[in-house]
Amino acid sequence: MKIVSWNVAGFRACLKKGFGDFFEREVPDVCCLQEVKAELGQFDFSPEGYQLFLNPAEKKGYSGVLIYTKVEPLSVTYGMGIDEHDHEGRIITMEFEDYYVITEYVPNVKRDLSRLDYRMVWEDDFRAYLKKLEQNKPVVVCGDFNVAHTEMDIKNARANIGNAGFTYEERGKFTELLEAGFTDTFRYMNPEVSDRYTWWSFMNKARERNIGWRIDYFIVSNVLKERIKDTMIYDEVLGSDHCPIGLVIE
Numbered sequence: 001m002k003i004v005s006w007n008v009a010g011f012r013a014c015l016k017k018g019f020g021d022f023f024e025r026e027v028p029d030v031c032c033l034q035e036v037k038a039e040l041g042q043f044d045f046s047p048e049g050y051q052l053f054l055n056p057a058e059k060k061g062y063s064g065v066l067i068y069t070k071v072e073p074l075s076v077t078y079g080m081g082i083d084e085h086d087h088e089g090r091i092i093t094m095e096f097e098d099y100y101v102i103t104e105y106v107p108n109v110k111r112d113l114s115r116l117d118y119r120m121v122w123e124d125d126f127r128a129y130l131k132k133l134e135q136n137k138p139v140v141v142c143g144d145f146n147v148a149h150t151e152m153d154i155k156n157a158r159a160n161i162g163n164a165g166f167t168y169e170e171r172g173k174f175t176e177l178l179e180a181g182f183t184d185t186f187r188y189m190n191p192e193v194s195d196r197y198t199w200w201s202f203m204n205k206a207r208e209r210n211i212g213w214r215i216d217y218f219i220v221s222n223v224l225k226e227r228i229k230d231t232m233i234y235d236e237v238l239g240s241d242h243c244p245i246g247l248v249i250e
């Protein structure tokens with residue numbers, strides 16, 4: 001199965017910037033999008049042979065996740081079943097024969113870290129949600145995790161320590177997730193690779209200079225890691241301040 005994930009930073013805008021060309025070129029079995037900022041009827045992209053599943057935020061023009069799949073899912077659920085977390089359109093869980101595929105858009109702590117406490121609750125609850133799913137079958141999780149895990153995952157590590165997306169608290173929760181029995185697929189396949197990023201600021205020509213952060217991930221249950229065939233960072237693909245990422249898994 002080939003799965004693609006992309007924070008499109010507004011699906012309607014991304015559609016005008018070549019999303020369809022990328023989709024047609026890659027032909028994913030499952031395509032997971034985050035921060036779509038749209039509801040059904042507000043965009044026109046219906047590739048033949050695919051089903052569309054959307055979980056929009058209650059707040060208009062905010063957040064939202066979407067999955068296109070050409071593989072018939074056994075079940076689809078929205079959110080994690082916790083009212084505190086399930087109003088911002090951040091999770092879709094799709095059950096397939098061998099594993100679940102979950103797309104998520106992790107809450108940003110904001111520049112002033114005003115949502116850091118909430119983010120810590122989210123992290124613990126989401127990890128527990130994944131472990132509950134694992135009681136049935138393994139999971140593949142993709143999306144914008146809004147954290148650069150290690151200094152290899154960010155260009156200017158020292159200057160960003162303590163900033164949103166690179167706080168010790170956020171990085172620690174990502175470590176806890178991995179220690180709970182999950183694998184960062186890109187790092188597993190590329191243990192020594194740095195300077196591969198998935199997000200760049202629009203300021204100061206950051207993308208041209210590759211001053212970026214790797215904050216978009218595919219995470220899998222450890223039992224699936226031997227089934228990973230390839231991981232991709234499509235850093236040449238424009239259309240958002242994030243680039244798409246991909247996973248090929250048996």
